[in-house]
Every structure is written in structure tokens, then in C-alpha cells.
Amino acid sequence: MITEELIRDHNLTHEEYSRILEILGREPNLVELGIFSAMWSEHCSYKSSRVHLKTFPTTGPRVIQGPGENAGVVDIGDGLAVVFKMESHNHPSFIEPYQGAATGVGGILRDVFTMGARPVASLDSLRFGALDAPRMKHLVDGVVRGIAGYGNCMGIPTVAGETTFDPAYNGNILVNVMNVGLVRSDRIFLGRAEGVGNPLIYVGSKTGRDGIHGATMASEQFAGDETKQKRPTVQVGDPFTEKLLMEACLELFETDAVVGIQDMGAAGLTSSSFEMAGRSGSGIEIDLSKVPVRETGMTPYEIMLSESQERMLLVARRDRMDEVLRIFRKWDLDAVAIGRVTDSGRVVLRFDGQIVADLPAAPLSDRAPVYDRSRGALLPAPPGLWRDEPEPSDYGDCLRRILASPNVAEKSWIWTQYDYMVGTNTVERPGGDAALVRIKGTPKALALKSDVNPFFCALDPYRGGAIAVAEAARSIACTGAAPLAITDCLNFGSPERPEVMAQFTAAVRGISDACRAFDVPVVSGNVSFYNETDGRAIPPTPTVGIVGLLEDVERRVRVPFRAAGDVVALLGSTRDELGGSEFLRTVRGRDEGPCPEVDLEAERRLVHLLVALAKHRKLASAHDLSDGGLAVALAESAMKSGFGVAIACDSNVRPSALLFGESTGRALVSFDPRSEAAVRAAAEQSKVPIAVIGRVGGERLEISLRGRKLIDEQIAALRDLWSTAFARALESADVL
């Protein structure tokens, strides 16, 4: 008997329950209610985002697989394709940071190797609250250890990422993890249940009581001190088992015994079985008594809704069962035939000989509720008081404070805990503009980067979304790589609040417009709503993960200056902008707008120019301008090289905006003086503004504006500050 209370406990609305009755023509039993609840959770059904996600450009000549499968697939030539996706594990990581982050890595890895690809690199995009907020250092420590613990053991290098600290995340941190794999383009596997009579095989860890209703939990907001009570819904990771699972699957894919495969991620056996049958228009029969379980007395309800990690569901060719089982035995894994494919269009579950659920497969996804939720007005950005403020008296002091701020300081404390070298493909390590991962057997490399500036998104979610794509593309282009495609992870508050939906739709529009401008499709992604605690939503955080292709790894361009005497030039236009800048936050202590402008056409021209200059070997260094503006970019290229730099600018913007403003669409480049004419000509031809601003050399960072010296600092001293500030800030805590 399904009561009002049961419906509420399963996070279903009255309308949704009525729809269940209509689909079934009868009352569901408890197992069936649980299945609907999981499949129709925001996390699995995308019910509030689906109408908006449809506006993304998702196709292109290189796209082999767009959104809707475990991950997106893009052709990179030489018979190879790149497979990638980003996902969030925000709620679990806030409750139990180590396991939450670790299983986030495990989940995204499964998404990629399920497609037949060998994972080659991971990225992590992290948002924390203020370092002095309660539990925050514990969360930072736990999340980083969790990502390291899982990724390092799997032997997948974590090569890039970004970390932001903002008090707006005090009650709801974000852990977004991206994985990228390589696959032969004729060997891609999909989540299909085809061929009547083919066996359905369960592989991997046994099913336990962990993570039951994880997908539902991820679709709720936190209130008060719930994090302790919710701990049992967080799964526990076992990277060694996942390593076995990965190797076994990749070995299995070399045979042609597999028809389809899907990982058991959110909503476990429920989502994998229903989605595989639903996509193929087939049916599935499962005998739940055959599912390997960790403890006795597990009910069909628990078995269907468990989110135990490191499990896969696959359909094999009927006549190849023995081969499949032999490979999994070799890797010491449980592999059991638990059911078979039918043509009934239904998913029928038995337990101890009794039918415990009998549901139509397709309607659970096809007829899942879709909401075009109401949108309110965007919250107005705080006005830019900075316009009327006097200039600071000591710009050097401003630069030092910015370089020491947690958002700008070097994060080697984080990435030295990750194995970023395993696989011996990491050509450009963490800490550059984008990581470069070479592809053995070819001259190519993949350029990888994740990006979003949540401060910009809070001020203007449309521009923030567009800038996230533009900055990611620019970072990639600074290495010489051309952007191929993106994945995204859209982190927002509750979709039931109109102001959040306003942010969401604006950010989606921004991403779409930017993708169209760059001709870069969105091939996979994830939406994470309900990121709020006690009714306070996080800033809109649409994280963008980009993959670019560098045709010749020998033509890569790096961030550090290369030689004394090289010419330094600024590409792009600097406006009188300080809104949303690290300068305002760190020096003035304020978050103010407006968000910097974005000119997508200019961004596109800049990206094309950077790629062309790298291709013709004209550049000695290139660095994207972002947090901290020109002064920080100059300092970074200098600190990483050991060379000083002397800059003389001639600009009409106020000095603080010239040094620290975060105008978009800019890059800092250096080149041999003999290349100057060619670089200038290329920039002019591309209609990209270029200003030669100085020379590499000496041991100091000197910046003057129209003859007035603004900054004169010793590089070695800046490097000491910048490279140690983050560890000092963290380790001053008692919890570490």
C-alpha cells in the first residue's frame, strides 16, 4: 500500500505519482516506487534542465557521439577518438570528503572506460568556501586526498584543474571531476541491451547497502546538521577493484563478445538496466536472487537502489559467455549472468521465484517529467564603487597580496599529491595554462583544461557562461592546440526557485553562444542542482571542460619566458574594467560588478591567431590573461622561467585596471625579435589588437605606464611568496 508519506519520502510530487498511476494503470509496489523515484530524480532525469540543454550545439563533423551516452566521443584522426565527460560529486564530498571525492573519480572513470576507451587523464575543478570557515580545511584535505587516493591507484594521471575559494561555498563545496580517454574510433561501445536471449551479466564488486538513494539525496538541499545523518548514503570506493574492472573490460573489448555495456553509477542497477533496455527498445528480465550481495537479507528494493561502486552491467553475445567469464575470472572479479534480453519492452524483476517488479522500460525515461520551470529576474550585481575610488598608493604591495591570495597562489600543494605523470604522456604538467597529453604513436597531443570564473557568473551568469568557454578555449590555444569540443558540469542552487532558473538559463545561453562562436560542440555533461544549504544557493558555477588537439607536440608553446631579449606583446584589448576582479576582492575586500564584457567574435579571432602563430613556430611563450590580470600573467611567466621582464605600457585605462583588471580576450606572448614583423602582420591580418610592451631579461618585474614606474619587484622574492602562500594558509590550521 503506497501512502502519502511513502510518496513524500521518495521525493515524488503528487503530479508525478499520478503520472506513475497513468503509466502503469495500477498502483506500484514499493520496489517499483523506489525505481520511479530514482529514475525521476533530478540527478537521473534532468527534468528541470532538459528543455534548456537541448539548446546546446551538439553536432559537428568530428562528433561521433554527443550527449546521452556514458560520455561524448570526438574523432581526432589516425583512427582514434577522444572520449570525455565531467561530473559532479558535490553533496557526497561535503558529507564525507575523502570517499565523496574518491567515488566521484571512480564514477567518471567508469563512464569513460565503459565506452571502450582507456582513460588517459583526469582533471579536477574544485570550489571551496573561505579557508577559515568551519570544516573547510578538513574538506580541502579530504577532497584532495580522495582524488589522489583513487586516481593514483588506478594509474590515471590527474593533469589539470582549478580551485577557487569563496565564502559563498561555505555550506556547499563543489567537486567536479573530468576524465578523458582514448579509443579506436571503430571500437566504441554503447549502453545497449540488444539481441533477444543474450545474457545480462553483472560484473565487479558485490552489492551492499551503501549509497541507497544517493541519486535522490543529490537532488535535495541540505538543512541544518543533516550532513552527519546522511553519511550512510555516501558510497565507499575501492580503486583496486575498479582497476581490475577497467583492465578486464578493456581486455574484453578486444574480443567481439560484448553487445552493450553500462556502468552502475547513480541509481545503480535501476538506471543501468532501464536505460540499456530503453535506448534499445528491448526488454530485460533479471533474477535479483543472482546478484552478488555483500550481506545477507538484502531486499529487492535495496538491491535495485544500492549505489555500491565498481559495478558494471553488460550484455554479451549468447555464444560467447564462456570467453567473457574467463576474462573476468582472470582478473579475480565476480561476473554472473543475472538475466537476459527480451523483446517485451518491459523490465521484469524476479526474486526468489516471485515477480517483484514489472515495468515498461522506455516510459521511465521517455515519459519522465519535464519541467520548464518559471524564471524570475536575475539578482542585480552590486554596483561598481571602484569607479570613484582613488588609486592605490603601492601597486607592488597590491601585486604581492594578490599573488599570495588562495585563488591566485600556486596550488602545487594540491597537485603534487596527484600522480600527474603515470602513463608517461604528460608533456605539460599541472600549473600551466592547459595540460598537454601526448598520444603515443602519433605526433599529436591533447590539450586539456577546465574553467569557470564563479565571481563573473555571480555578477552576470550569461557573460560568466560565455567567458568560461572563451577562457577555456583561449587557454588551450595558448599551448598551440585548436579547441575540439567541450563537456560541462552545471552547478546551481534549487531549480524550484525562479532566480536560480534565471541564472541557469542565462548561463546555458552564454555557453551556447560561445560554443557557436568557436564552432565547438557540447558532447557530454552533467547538471547538479540543489547546491544550497539552509536556503542559500551557491553562485552559478557552470564548469566547462575543454579538449583541444595539438597536431604536432613539438610545436607546443609554454607559459614561461624562454630567452632574455625576447619581445613581450599583449594581444587583445584592455578596457577600464575592475568588476569581479581578484584585485577588488583581495585588495579592496569587495565583490562588485560589473562583470567584464565579452566579445565572442574577438575571442574567436584571438584563438585562431594563437593557434596559427604556434603552428608557424613564431612564439617563445604564451599565457592566457585571467585572474589577477596582466600583472599576474607577467609575474607567472617570469616566476616560472627565472627571467625578469621590463614592461612599458601606453594605455588610457586607470593604472589599477591596466595591471589587475580582468578584461577578457587577452593573451600575453613573447617571441624572438626576428619574429616581430611576422607576429605583427599575423595579428593585423587576424584583426587582433597587438601592443609590444617590453622585453624579457634581468631579475626583476618592472612595469611602467607612460613613464611612471608602477611595479618594481624582485622575481625570486615574488616566487617565494607565490609558491608557498597556499601551503602556509592551509597548514596554519590545527586540523591538518
Next chain:
Amino acid sequence: MKFGIVVFPGSNCDQDCFHIAKDLLGCEAEYVWHGDRDLKGADVVLLPGGFAYGDYLRAGALARFSPVMESVTAFAREGGAVLGICNGFQVLLEAGLLPGAVRVNRGLRYVCRDVHLKVESIDTPFTRLYSPGEVLKMPIGHMEGNYTAPPDVLDALEREKRVVFRYCDSEGRIVGAANPNGADRAIAGIASREGNVVGLMPHPDRCSEAVLGNEAGRKMFESAVAALAAR
């Protein structure tokens, strides 16, 4: 000339070692599965980095019981050249082919970065192409690399010139700040009494190619080829 690369289920640098042996040095290379006893005629055995059996108990603690280690032990006793890198070194320690043990790093964290090493002995099949006292830059990536042994064992290692690498600064000075994990006497790698078995925590396999920006480790593999040619 054939490299045999042992593959435990949790090995994750096996393909990196294979790539060096086969693609860079042009030698024969074959994987040897942990459950097998046949070393497939390998002239040199490599134990790669990774997490042999997950290493939830203690790095390398279970690997010593695997069938392949019986064969590796017999191969080593007959004078065969065996190199253990990172987790491979940990396995050699657990298997008793090299003395001592490793503890969790002094900083209690996994550390992945470049360190400097001083070549202390070239009397092994894996270091003969280096110069004594040469300073190498090489990456590390481990949680448990803090080498230790009883003082008399350490004294014996020193006396018998079996310390192969020590952590140092870029100038070759053995100073505390250059020691990334707290290892006793800054020991990064050691050899067996006969010199044929070598283990080290740093990763020569991650610095054997120009495209990776560092080729300092390549001579370890080339030394093995040279040693066999000279035999």
C-alpha cells in the same frame, strides 16, 4: 635482448616500461603475468610501479606471495638483472631480495614531483653508463618511500657500496631539505650484495624521452642492455 615486465593486477607503470624497452630501445619486451611462473626467457626483469594488489595492507606486502615472485627470486639468485621501480622496489623489499623497508612519507602525503639524485654506485647492471657522483633530476610519485633499515644494515649497505642513489639538491649536496620522504641517510635506491638486483623509489621510466623534458633515466635501461652485451 629481452625485457620481461612483471604485471601485478594493480601495476600501472607496466606499459610505460614496455614502451621504453620496445619503442625507445628497440629491444624485445614481454609482459609476465603475476600468476605465471614462466619468465619467458627474459634477460632483464622489470618490476614496475603501481599498487600491486591494491596495497591496502602495506605496499608490496601481498605481492611477495605471488607465483611470479618465486621465479623472479630464482632468477635473481642466479645473477639475473632485476630492477624494481617504486612499487617494484617495495615488492623487492617485501620479498627479501633487498634489505630494509619503506614507511609512509615523512609528510604523510603522496608526493609527485621532480627530485635530484646523486649516483653513488655504477657497479650495477642498471647504472654502469652513469658517472660516479653524477647528479640526475628524476620524478618521484609515492606515498610510502621513506626507506629505513636497522643501523647495522645501513652501515653494511654503505660499506659494501650498495647505496646506488641518494636524494640531493641540484648541486649534489646531501641536505635534509632535498630529502622528499625522510628516507634514512637520504637513500633513494639500493642494490643486492652481488649488485644484480636494484630497487629505487624514483621513476627512471618517467624521464627517458626528450618529449617529456628529461632523459636522465634512460641510461638505466641502456645500462642493462650494455651490461648484457658485455657479458
